[in-house]
Amino acid sequence: MWCLRVLAVKLTGRKTLINISKPASLLRPSNFQANCFCSRSVDDICFRPRHMSSEAKRLRSEKMTGKKIGTHNGSFHCDEVLACFFLRQLPEYKDAEIVRTRDPVQLAECDVVVDVGGEFDPKKHRYDHHQRTFSETFHSLCPEKTWVTKLSSAGLVYLHFGHQLLSQLTQLKEGDRQLEVLYDKLYENFVEEVDAIDNGISQYDGEARYAISSTLSARVGHLNPRWNSKSQDTEEGFKKAIKMVGEEFLDRLDFYQSSWLPARVVVEEAIEQRHQVLDYLMFTSLR
Known part of the structure; x- marks a missing residue:
């Protein structure tokens, strides 16, 4: 006989330890291998970060x-x-x-x-x-x-x-x-x-009017x-x-x-199209 400590959480949000005693044969999966378990605690398994820190x-x-x-x-x-x-x-x-x-x-x-x-x-x-x-x-x-x-x-x-x-x-x-x-x-x-x-x-020649320190x-x-x-x-x-x-x-x-x-592109396009606008204005003014 051995005990499995199961961590349960009540509806109140508080953690409670529950001891469940069962025969080892019932707790062991059919495909269980003796070397697949380690001696880590429930806290280690459940709450230890699964990923390494970025550092x-x-x-x-x-x-x-x-x-x-x-x-x-x-x-x-x-x-x-x-x-x-x-x-x-x-x-x-x-x-x-x-x-x-x-x-x-x-x-x-x-x-x-x-x-x-x-x-x-x-x-x-x-x-x-x-x-x-x-x-x-x-x-x-x-x-x-x-x-x-x-x-x-x-x-x-x-x-x-x-x-x-x-x-x-x-x-x-x-x-x-x-x-x-x-x-x-x-x-x-x-x-x-x-x-x-x-x-x-220096950014300028001569004496500065004020200091910039930020x-x-x-x-x-x-x-x-x-x-x-x-x-x-x-x-x-x-x-x-x-x-x-x-x-x-x-x-x-x-x-x-x-x-x-993007703003620069808009201005460039406007400059490139300025002659078209001028031609249109001149055409409409002659009508």
């Missing part, structure tokens, strides 16, 4: 893929946070581990390195902008583009991976005219600001530990920063794709 899945995937994104440890800034977010949206780096270190040995093991290492070499996927010899802009690397703001790691990653990134996020094909319009719009109205602030480039870069900076905080660990803040910049970028992309771009 656990990500960590397991990181181990499986083995891809690594390298950036520096310590205080973080908006440019490398945004660069890491961009890379994580690509299929090849979706589950990549972000290694935050300044150790050259560890960085050498990374598949892509941003904002650290003193090297800019797209063929090796090295995207640092701190070396004295670095002065690249969008225009210098892509002469057809007009922006001359010095690039940070965010701009470098966007320049080299931006079309693939936007294609992945919008389902537009690379080479699509609309995707190119979004590519330009998002650099000019989102990424370039991050480049300029990180490189210390930019995306400023809010990322505020996620770093304060100087007098008991813990100076930056890992948790870095994760929050990636989530924040990611949400803002995706929100901006959604606005430009679903609202701004």
Whole structure:
């Protein structure tokens, strides 16, 4: 004889344990195998989450893929946070581990390195902008583009991976005219600001009338530990920063794709048809 503890729920919503005693032969299914039961409790079976958390899945995937994104440890800034977010949206780096270190040995093991290492070499996927010899802009690397703001790691990653990134996020094909319009719009109205602030480039000449302290870069900076905080660990803040910049970028992309771009198409069509309207008005006025 053995007891099976069955969890029942009354109509009142309160849980009650009921003991049912039956011969083991009656409780055992006809196709029962001795090794198919485990010693878990009813609570374990009924209420333990059946799926791993997203963080656990990500960590397991990181181990499986083995891809690594390298950036520096310590205080973080908006440019490398945004660069890491961009890379994580690509299929090849979706589950990549972000290694935050300044150790050259560890960085050498990374598949892509941003904002650290003193090297800019797209063929090796090295995207640092701190070396004295670095002065690249969008225009210098892509002469057809007009922006001359010095690039940070965010701009470098966007320049080299931006079309693939936007294609992945919008389902537009690379080479699509609309995707190119979004590519330009998002650099000019989102990424370039991050480049300029990180490189210390002022938005204007002369003295400012007032200070702006609520930019995306400023809010990322505020996620770093304060100087007098008991813990100076930056890992948790870095994760929050990636989530924040990611949400803002995706929100901006959604606005430009679903609202701004359709409005732009309407205006373009109206401009193209303006001669037809003028011809019609001239014709009706002569009647």
